[in-house]
Amino acid sequence: MLRNVFCKSLRDQTRPLVMWVLGVAFYVALLLSIYPSIRHSAGQLQGYISSLPAAVRAAFLGPGGDFSSPVGYVNTELLSWLAPVVFIAFAVSIAARSVAGEEEDGTLSLLLAHTVGRRRLVLHKYAAMIVIVTILGLAFWLALLVATAIAGTPVGAGTLAEALLRLTLLGLAVGSVTFAVSGACGRRQAGIAAGAGVGVAMYLLNTLAQMNADIRPFRFLSLFHYSGGAAPLGQDLDAVGLAVLLGVSAALLLVTLVLFERRDIRV
Template identity: 35%
Template sequence: MFRNITFKTIRDRRMSLIWWNIGFVAMVFSIVALYPSIKESAAPLAEYVNNLPDAVKALFGGTDLTDIASPTGFLNAELFGLMVPIMFIIFATGFGSSAIAGEEEQGTMDLLLANPLSRRRVVIEKFLALALSVALLGFIMWLSLVIGAKIFDMTISTVKLAAVSLTSVLLGFSFGMIGFATGCLTGKRGLGIAVATIFAGGSFIFNAIAKLVEEAKDYEGLSLFYYHSDINPLKNGIDFGDVVPFIAVIAVALVVGIIGFDRRDIAS
């Protein structure tokens, strides 16, 4: 486990990782288990949802709520509209913000950099630790969904479940990388979490506004939530073009992190 910085960083967080994964399995199963009873009361539920104000509907991430009795509509409303993005963002932001800055705040960066490693290598290895951890969480979520759908008789494509798991991972990862880059630039973990939270919150609110306000509609693509919710990967699947905005944000954040960390003094 101590062969490189990536594995060691993941090992440091192993208890947290285990609990997050257990939490995701529990969350998925408890939601999917509700599906059979929802299916039975489909008609009155659809009517209720239809009568909700548009602003409330918009806050569900633009998912088609009238479709709540179908597996796709149900999972979008209960999981992928709000709950799953928030969970991935919290996980990735906490991990990302402390990847470089946490080590610096603890004062262990001096010793780590006394080894023959470039700062760029340290940043890249920490980045890989975040990528692997968030990917693992996404994979476990997908696996729980596939198994849960089997058990509770939910007919849904495993490929499309994979698609929505991927956009969930990338959404969380993108905001996590904003925290990561902020940590690289400043060495401050708290600031990383704050900046990432502001970006995530702003992006979410803008996505909701874009559905209500005509003038904002043209700019809806500026919010990363658009590429997770409005693209609706669970219904439509995804192609490569849909994930480009996430990859662009992640890549820019990584480059900013590498350059930022390379240029400044390490806090003592």
């Protein structure tokens, strides 16, 4: 695990990764274990939800607000806002620790003095982030697959995989914002602020766009629009959405490479 910067970065992130995976598995298990009782009273619940003002429904439940089917339940309770938050928060924390973490810890100059090279350092750190966030996506997928099966409400493995691919890419795209900002200025906090700010702004934009016709045309500016919005589960994968998420990430990686190449390293 000490062969190169990529392997070392994976090793460094193992512990946080395990914690997040356990958290996800626990929450998914909890949620699905109470589903049978919720489904039992789904009719009442649905009636209550329908009585809520549309704006409240959209803001807190997404357009679905649907508890009657497993897909609707998982979408509403998990994938509409909690899962994006998990993926974004995880990716942002990993990204902030990547380049800026080493720099603030003072180990970056040591790596660079040992013939790593700036471009290689950025690429290794970015590759490690991709792998780690993808592992969280796989863990999430597996947890949902197992939990829905145990709860007797199976959702197709393929359907789940599509939703989690979207969310993983969403996390990576917002994580890339953090990666670029913290890599360009060498400060963890700046990167976290940027990533969190972008994440919240885009979530709000996407949600408000569902309620307000005036904002609707600007929906395309939100990354959530491309990750399936409030109901990632059960939508067909669209090539444009995936391309946008991947494109944004790639562009931000490129920006990082250019900016990191140009600046002074704090020694």
